[in-house]
Amino acid sequence: MSTKIQKKVNVWDTYVTKKNGEIMHFDIIAPVEVNDTSIIYDYGKLYIKSKNQEGQTLTSNQCRLCHIEHLRPEWEEEIIKKGFFIIEMEGCN
Template identity: 35%
Template sequence: MEIHVFDTYVTASDGHTMHFDVFTSENDLKKAIGYAKKWLDSINETDAQVSSNECRFCHSQNAPTNVIDDIRQHGFYIYKMEGCPEA
């Protein structure tokens, strides 16, 4: 499955920057922003700003099985990089 990667930088409520990618099966910025907000809500960062300024299409690539499974189940996968809470 080819996925689309949206590079995202968000300021957390305590002021630090969270860097993560939103992986989706559709190259749709509005959906990627919605998925980013949904994930941020799930980690109690409901006030974080997410727009096309913070979330931008980066590239498309093939995905490993665990990512495909999450996208099929939830519509998206969050790849955490810097400043993100551990699962």
């Protein structure tokens, strides 16, 4: 009998102060194998840039590993394509 191995992802809880002073809260979802924080921060900076917030600070004070969970099917395609998935929580639009 074979056991199906579930893929795991890290969830990085991220808060960034926007140019207007408001807080942008989002989660960066990345494979557990990606544990280099500089890569995670680069993912966050790409997302921030996509929201016209380029240049805003993103460090360990704003982005921390929160927990590990199972990869959800709705995240998988984007993680395969870009390496990460963003869950927008608050103030992202």
